[in-house]
Amino acid sequence: MSSASPSYKGHRYPVATISQCVWLYFRFPLSFREVEELRLERGVVVSHETVRRRCAKFGQIYANELRRRRPRPGDxxxxxxxxxxxxxxxxxxxxxxxxxxxxxxxxxxxxxxxxxxxxxxxxxxxxxxxxxxxxxxxxxxxxxxxxxxxxxxxxxxxxxxxxxxxxxxxxxxxxxxxxxxxxRSAGRAQRFLSAFSGISPHFKPRRHLMTAAGHRAEMTIRFAIWDQITGAAAMPTAA
Missing domain, CATH: 3.30.420.10 (Ribonuclease H-like superfamily/Ribonuclease H)
Known part of the structure; x- marks a missing residue:
């Protein structure tokens, strides 16, 4: 299934940086400041406030696209x-x-x-x-x-x-x-949890049912899907 990538027009940072910040925040129990620090370790200077804004803007967009690509739910x-x-x-x-x-x-x-x-x-x-x-x-x-x-x-x-x-x-x-x-508010809880419930499970296959090699292969596929829906797959490799 193919679809148009989100628009990044007017954004200072490359797509790969934005998508990785969103991935880090929703996949792991990290604060915005911790995401800022992890990106700094890779030589990417991005403020925690910028991380917050990008997660708020793109988190739900990415989650919605992942939901559209998943198989039909069980009965x-x-x-x-x-x-x-x-x-x-x-x-x-x-x-x-x-x-x-x-x-x-x-x-x-x-x-x-x-x-x-x-x-x-x-x-x-x-x-x-x-x-x-x-x-x-x-x-x-x-x-x-x-x-x-x-x-x-x-x-x-x-x-x-x-x-x-x-x-x-x-x-x-x-x-x-x-x-x-x-x-802090019901609205923030709804926005975060809606995106979180769409993104985090994508990176958590049923590990206990897989071999190590099978798990690595499945994660490779899932990262490729993530790059496709965020648009990072079409961009030059970034830090």
């Missing part, structure tokens, strides 16, 4: 919600993954009532030409109400133990939340 969707603290206030992070652990979407909302569940269901189905075969959730009543409104013909399973797939998918978010010492 079993696992949904779960977990609370996160934002400026001392409790908010809820809704997440959906398929049976293979691929993140389908996330949504930060202030509540976990029926209205919030319906909104998340509709967000998941927006733009799709199919519906899942099975939806798995915990026993929160909001899921049942949303299911009856939005996907009444889809099988709905509720169990504490069937939903480990979705619950485990929250772990990378918790790790970043600790590294970032929390989120």
């Amino acid at each position: 079993t969707w696992h949904l779960d919600e977990v609370f996160i603290k934002i400026n001392g206030q409790r908010q809820y992070l809704w997440r959906a993954v398929d049976q293979h652990g691929n993140v389908l979407d996330i949504l930060v909302q202030p509540k976990r009532d029926t209205r919030a569940a319906v909104r998340f269901f509709r967000r998941l189905l927006k733009g799709l030409e199919y519906v899942p075969r099975v939806v798995v959730t915990d026993r929160l009543r909001s899921y049942g109400a949303a299911h009856r409104q939005v996907t009444p013909r889809v099988e709905h399973r509720t169990s504490k133990y069937l939903n480990n797939r979705a619950e485990n998918s929250h772990q990378p978010t918790r790790q970043r939340e600790r590294a970032m010492k929390g989120f």
Whole structure:
């Protein structure tokens, strides 16, 4: 699948520098200042504020393109919600993954009532030409109400133990939340987590199912895809 690369018109730094800053920030638990330091070690002078702006501008663009290139999600969707603290206030992070652990979407909302569940269901189905075969959730009543409104013909399973797939998918978010010492606003949390859930998993194949040589080959392919979607593949090699 081919698509037009993002426009970098008016940007001072080369594409390779921008794409690597975005990769470092969303792939590893690094601050903007730590990304600045890593680039400086390679002889590239870029301020942490520039790193922040480039991640804000291009992170979601890259994540969206990676999602477009991934295979069609599985037919079993696992949904779960977990609370996160934002400026001392409790908010809820809704997440959906398929049976293979691929993140389908996330949504930060202030509540976990029926209205919030319906909104998340509709967000998941927006733009799709199919519906899942099975939806798995915990026993929160909001899921049942949303299911009856939005996907009444889809099988709905509720169990504490069937939903480990979705619950485990929250772990990378918790790790970043600790590294970032929390989120400052719901909007920033949504923007970061939406890009993070699209970029970070791309560089995390199921390593435990691969040989060392197989893992290296798969990562080579994934880096090549990253260069294609960022436009770095068409540019001269940079530091």
